[in-house]
Amino acid sequence: MNTQTGLETSKGFVSSATNRKFGLRDKLGYLFGDFGNDFFFILVSSFLMVFYTDVFGINAAAVGGLFLIARLWDAIADVTWGRFIDTRKASPNGKFKPWIFRMSFPLVITGVLMFIHLPGMSDGFYLAYAYVTYILWGTFYSTVNIPYGSMASVITSDPVERTSLSTFRTLGSSLAGLIINVVGPMIIFVDNKADPNRFLLAAVIFAVLSLSCYMACYKLSTERIIAPENNKVKGNLGATLKGFSKNKPLIWILVASLVFMTCFMLIGSVNIYLFKDYFGSTTALSMVGFVQTVAMLIAMPLVKPLVARFGKKETASAGLLLAAAIYALLYFLPNVSTNQFIGILSIANFGYAFFNMVIWAFVTDVIDYHEYITGLREDGTVYSIYSFARKVGQAIAGGLGGFAISAVGYNATLKSQTPATLHGLHTLATLMPAIILALVFLILVFLYPLNKKRTLQLTADIAERSHS
Numbered sequence: 059m060n061t062q063t064g065l066e067t068s069k070g071f072v073s074s075a076t077n078r079k080f081g082l083r084d085k086l087g088y089l090f091g092d093f094g095n096d097f098f099f100i101l102v103s104s105f106l107m108v109f110y111t112d113v114f115g116i117n118a119a120a121v122g123g124l125f126l127i128a129r130l131w132d133a134i135a136d137v138t139w140g141r142f143i144d145t146r147k148a149s150p151n152g153k154f155k156p157w158i159f160r161m162s163f164p165l166v167i168t169g170v171l172m173f174i175h176l177p178g179m180s181d182g183f184y185l186a187y188a189y190v191t192y193i194l195w196g197t198f199y200s201t202v203n204i205p206y207g208s209m210a211s212v213i214t215s216d217p218v219e220r221t222s223l224s225t226f227r228t229l230g231s232s233l234a235g236l237i238i239n240v241v242g243p244m245i246i247f248v249d250n251k252a253d254p255n256r257f258l259l260a261a262v263i264f265a266v267l268s269l270s271c272y273m274a275c276y277k278l279s280t281e282r283i284i285a286p287e288n289n290k291v292k293g294n295l296g297a298t299l300k301g302f303s304k305n306k307p308l309i310w311i312l313v314a315s316l317v318f319m320t321c322f323m324l325i326g327s328v329n330i331y332l333f334k335d336y337f338g339s340t341t342a343l344s345m346v347g348f349v350q351t352v353a354m355l356i357a358m359p360l361v362k363p364l365v366a367r368f369g370k371k372e373t374a375s376a377g378l379l380l381a382a383a384i385y386a387l388l389y390f391l392p393n394v395s396t397n398q399f400i401g402i403l404s405i406a407n408f409g410y411a412f413f414n415m416v417i418w419a420f421v422t423d424v425i426d427y428h429e430y431i432t433g434l435r436e437d438g439t440v441y442s443i444y445s446f447a448r449k450v451g452q453a454i455a456g457g458l459g460g461f462a463i464s465a466v467g468y469n470a471t472l473k474s475q476t477p478a479t480l481h482g483l484h485t486l487a488t489l490m491p492a493i494i495l496a497l498v499f500l501i502l503v504f505l506y507p508l509n510k511k512r513t514l515q516l517t518a519d520i521a522e523r524s525h526s
Contacts, residue, residue, distance in 0.1 A: 078280060080214045087278025088213065088223050089230035091158070091206045094271030096234035097264040098169045099199070103326040104239060105246060105257070106172065106192075107460065108334070111470045112252040113175055114184040118468055122460020124189055129453030132196040133446045139204045140442020152281030153212065154205035154438070161201040162272035166265040168195040173261035175254035200445075206275070208441040210418060211425050212283040224418035225361060230271075231414075232354045238264065239347020247340045298439060301432035308424040308440065310506040312447035314498050318413065319451030320458065321494035325487065327459035331468060332487040335475045337396045345400055353407035354414070361415050369510025370416045370423075371502055377412030378499040384409065385492035392484060410495065423508055427516060462486050 107125075110116045116124075149156050172191045176183075210223045245263075246256045302308060333342045357377075364373045384406035388399065425440045466482025468475060475483075508516065 080216070080219050080280075080282070083278050084213055084280060085222055085226040087275050087280075088210065089226040089233075090271040090278065091209075091230065091275035092227045093230035093234050094162070094268045094275060095199075095203055095206065096231045097238065097268035097271065098166070098195075100231075100235050100238045100326075101242065101260065101264055102169075102172070102195075103323055104330065105242060105260075107327050107463075108252055108330045109173065109257050110188055111468075113254045113257065114188060115181065115470070116185055116188065117464065118460045118470075119464035120185060120460070121188075122457045122462075122464070124185075124192060125455075125460060126453050126457030128189070128193045128196050129449050131193060132200055133449035133453065135197050135200040136204055136442045136445040136449055137439075138442075139200050140208065140438040140440075140445070143205060143208070143438040144436050148281070152209075154209040155276055155279060155281060157205040158202055158209075158272055159276045161198060162269055165195070165198040165202050166269050168198055169268070170258070170261045170265050171195075173257045175258070177254075202272070204438060204442050204445060207418075207421070207445060208438040209279065209281060211422050211437045211441075212281045213279060215283055220422045221362065221365065221416070221419045224422075225358060225415050227418050228354065228411075228415040229358065232351045236347055236351035237267075239350065240344040242347075243340050243343040250334065250338070250340050298432075298434070298436060301428055301434070302443065304431055305424060305428050307427050307506065307508045308443070310501060311420050311424055312444060314501045314506060315417065315444065316447040316451040316454075317494060317501065318410075318417075318498045319448045320455040321491050321498070323451065323455030324459050324462075324494070325491055327455070328463065328483065328486045328490075331463060332483050333396070335468075336480045336483050336487075337399070339396055342396050342400065345397075346403070349400055349404045350407045353404050354411040357408055357411040358415065361412060364412075365416060365419075369513065370419055371506055371509050371513075374413040374416050374420075375499055375502045377409040378495050378502065379409070381406040381409030382492050382495035382499060385488050385495065389485065389488035389492060392481075406491075413498070420508075423513060423516070427508070430516065430519065459486075462490075 107118070107121055110121045110124075111118050143154065143157065146153070168191060172188075172195055176187075179187075210220060210227070213223060214220060242260060245260045246253060248256060329346065330340075330343065333346070334340050361373070368376075384402060388394075388402055388406075391399075391402070394402070421441060421444050424444070425437055428434070428436065428440050463483070463486070466486065467479040468483070469479075
């Protein structure tokens with residue numbers, strides 16, 4: 059029905075502030091959001107550990123402890139911020155967009171501060187500085203990423219359009235990854251060594267690019283779905299948690315995402331040492347970043363037809379199985395050249411690209427399922443719980459990566475690592491991802507309940523309820 063506040067739909071109200079239909083502008087706006095996010099997120103996940111070990115001189119195990127503690131704190135910050143946003147009234151510019159605008163400025167500033175090196179300070183100073191700046195950056199990241207991720211569910215209610223948003227989000231992330239992983243090593247390494255001034259230069263460049271992308275996201279995206287007043291969160295967290303306990307799709311996508319992020323972050327941390335020390339070529343990291351993006355671009359046009367025919371769960375599972383098999387193969391091929399390793403690795407990149415590109419569509423499905431079983435539209439809270447699982451995965455990977463690199467004997471003061479250490483780095487970069495990706499595959503196939511048939515039924519049930 060037409061009202062002064064908007065047009066009623068099955069999801070709530072479509073804002074009357076704009077009559078513009080969903081289109082390419084929204085997709086590009088959402089792309090720019092993750093483009094901005096990942097300029098720093100990928101820089102941090104790929105290069106911050108080596109900055110701490112090789113520039114600050116912090117022991118790898120201590121870095122792992124920092125990552126573990128900071129990411130667990132981030133996980134708590136995610137849920138707190140998501141719940142906070144769900145208890146706020148939407149502004150004329152929307153419920154989520156204003157927070158992206160406001161909080162992006164302190165986010166990029168603290169991002170630059172992380173990479174400032176003051177020479178001649180004590181080991182304790184460097185460790186304390188790392189703790190303060192990294193935890194601050196992570197907290198501000200939550201204040202931007204939670205509203206950004208939640209926004210997909212209010213840009214459109216159409217499942218096909220949401221899949222497009224998920225794909226464009228992954229494209230934005232991949233483009234940022236391409237720039238950072240290809241250009242980053244060229245900037246920050248000099249003669250195969252980490253250079254403090256070059257790290258700071260990279261941080262400043264990516265900060266400017268990140269902020270520009272956030273502004274583009276704010277300008278181009280439109281929030282159309284506004285929950286009616288009787289569907290607002292009233293602060294009954296107990297009822298929300300009870301709903302979560304009944305939401306099996308949410309529970310298992312949380313577990314799958316936690317395990318996958320553990321793998322993804324571990325790969326990012328270990329690959330730096332693998333190519334720097336095992337293969338003796340930091341320039342090869344640029345090729346890895348390029349190949350990873352090319353693999354994603356090849357997979358991208360295949361996602362929609364494969365999902366339409368087989369379903370999201372089925373398509374993502376097949377890709378994960380392929381990736382796990384390729385990493386296992388690389389473990390049993392220890393004497394391949396750098397280029398051969400990268401060539402084989404590209405097939406694994408192609409495989410898990412499918413999971414990466416549909417994961418955000420999984421999230422909108424579980425948000426819908428939460429609404430179906432509870433009657434409440436709690437986009438920010440549900441998304442923050444999902445983000446919580448990813449942050450726990452990042453925490454585990456950060457701690458595991460630092461402890462594992464230390465356990466295999468890595469010593470930043472040595473000109474070259476021992477053969478045992480090199481073999482350990484190779485194992486961490488190949489066998490560990492194979493095992494973890496296989497575990498995610500098993501979770502999706504046997505435990506995540508929303509296959510193609512049940513997802514279509516969920517959509518039909520929600521539509522039927524809205525018209526009853």
